[in-house]
Amino acid sequence: MTTSCVVVTDNDAATKAAFNKQSHLTWLSCAVHDANLAVKQTLQSAALPNEIKVAIEACKEIVRYVKKAQLNSKLLELGKKSLKQECETRFNSLWNMVRSVNDAMAALPEVLPIERRGGLPKLTKPSFTELISILSHFDALTRELSASKVPTLFLKPLWKKELMKLLNEKSKDRSISAAGQKVASMLMDSVESKVQLQTLHFCATILHPQFKYFVQREYGAECHNEAADFLESKMMPDCAQHFQDLLGDGIEDCQRQPNNLLGNSSSEQQIPMSHVNIWDRIQSYGCGSSSSGLSEDFTAFTSHAEELASWMCVPERKLEGKSILNYWREQKHHPILAATALFIHSIPCSSIPSERLFSVSGRITADPRRSSLSADKLSKLCVINSFKKNGGKIE
Structure with missing residues (x-):
C-alpha cells in the first residue's frame, strides 16, 4: 500500500515537518494533545476572567502547602481523597487539581492552619464549580479517545462537533456566571483552532x-x-x-x-x-x-x-x-x-496508548537491577505487562 503507515503524534512543529517530508507516511495529530492545547491556551490567556485566575492560583497554593506539610494523610483520615498537583506533562492535570480541591473543600478548614485558609473564600464562587464542570468534558474526551482496545479514529469529528455545541450552549447560558460564560466562549474558540480534523x-x-x-x-x-x-x-x-x-x-x-x-x-x-x-x-x-x-x-x-x-x-x-x-x-x-x-x-485517534507503553518501559529500566536488559527482553516484558492489564488475554 502507498499509504502503508500512518503516524499519530502531537503537534510539535519539528515532528510534524519531519513526518510530512516522508512520502510513504501519513501524519495525523493526536486528538488528546489537540484538546489539551486548547485548554492550555485558554487558561493561560491574558483575557481569562480574573476571578478564574485567582481561584486557580489559590488552588495551586493550597495543593503546594498540603504536599509540603504532608497533610494528605489527614485528608484521608477525614474520608477525603488526597489533593492532586498540577503537572504540565500530564493531560487534564489542572482539572484533576481543581476537582480534588473542590471535593476536599469541606475538610480543608480542619486540615489547614488559620494563616493558610485565606484562599478558601476564593473557591466558593459559582465560577469555580462552573470551570470544573466545563473542564470535565475534556476529561471525558481524553478517556474515550485514548482507548486502546476499540477503534477511536471515527470519534474525533463527533467529539469536536458535540464539544463545540456544548461550549456554545454554556457561553449563552444566563443561569451561569459571566465568568463561566466567558471561559466557555474562549474554550470554544481554542477548540476550533487547535483540534485538527x-x-x-x-x-x-x-x-x-x-x-x-x-x-x-x-x-x-x-x-x-x-x-x-x-x-x-x-x-x-x-x-x-x-x-x-x-x-x-x-x-x-x-x-x-x-x-x-x-x-x-x-x-x-x-x-x-x-x-x-x-x-x-x-x-x-x-x-x-x-x-x-x-x-x-x-x-x-x-x-x-x-x-x-x-x-x-x-x-x-x-x-x-x-x-x-x-x-x-x-x-x-x-x-x-x-x-x-x-x-x-486500526489507526488510533491518539498517541496516548503508545505513550503509556513508553512509561511502562521507563519504569522497568529505571530499576538498577535491570540495567543490562536487552531490547528484545524489554519488548517481551512490555508485552507481558500489557497482557496482565487486559486480564491475561490477547486483544
Whole structure:
C-alpha cells in the first residue's frame, strides 16, 4: 500500500515537518494533545476572567502547602481523597487539581492552619464549580479517545462537533456566571483552532454504519465529498493492490468469501463508554433502519466508485453492541471497502496508548537491577505487562 503507515503524534512543529517530508507516511495529530492545547491556551490567556485566575492560583497554593506539610494523610483520615498537583506533562492535570480541591473543600478548614485558609473564600464562587464542570468534558474526551482496545479514529469529528455545541450552549447560558460564560466562549474558540480534523478522520466516520452521514450533516458536503473521493481514488485502490500483491489470483476467491480476506473473529469486546452527557448526545445519532437493506447475494462491483456508492445507499444503523471491526469482518457485500475500513479503523485517534507503553518501559529500566536488559527482553516484558492489564488475554 502507498499509504502503508500512518503516524499519530502531537503537534510539535519539528515532528510534524519531519513526518510530512516522508512520502510513504501519513501524519495525523493526536486528538488528546489537540484538546489539551486548547485548554492550555485558554487558561493561560491574558483575557481569562480574573476571578478564574485567582481561584486557580489559590488552588495551586493550597495543593503546594498540603504536599509540603504532608497533610494528605489527614485528608484521608477525614474520608477525603488526597489533593492532586498540577503537572504540565500530564493531560487534564489542572482539572484533576481543581476537582480534588473542590471535593476536599469541606475538610480543608480542619486540615489547614488559620494563616493558610485565606484562599478558601476564593473557591466558593459559582465560577469555580462552573470551570470544573466545563473542564470535565475534556476529561471525558481524553478517556474515550485514548482507548486502546476499540477503534477511536471515527470519534474525533463527533467529539469536536458535540464539544463545540456544548461550549456554545454554556457561553449563552444566563443561569451561569459571566465568568463561566466567558471561559466557555474562549474554550470554544481554542477548540476550533487547535483540534485538527484531517481527511482520514472523516473517512473513518463515513465508514461507521451509525455515523456515515454525520460528516455531510455537520461539516458540509465539501468535507464529505473530499473524504469520499479520497476513499475511492486512494484508499480503496491501495487496499485492493495490497491484497492482490499478497494473494495473487486468489483475490477473486477472497472477494466472494470475504472472511478469507478479512479474518473471521467474534472475540472483539466493546469497552463500555462512560455515561457522560456529551457521549450520550453522540450516541443519539444514527437512528436509521436496523437492517442493512442488502440482499444476501454477493454483488460484483465494476469499480471502487460503484462499491462506495452502494455502501452510501445503505441506511444508517446502530451496531447493537457489535464491534465495528467485527461488523466489517462479517461484511460480505463490499469486500474492498471492508478491507479499507479495517485498515482505517486500526489507526488510533491518539498517541496516548503508545505513550503509556513508553512509561511502562521507563519504569522497568529505571530499576538498577535491570540495567543490562536487552531490547528484545524489554519488548517481551512490555508485552507481558500489557497482557496482565487486559486480564491475561490477547486483544
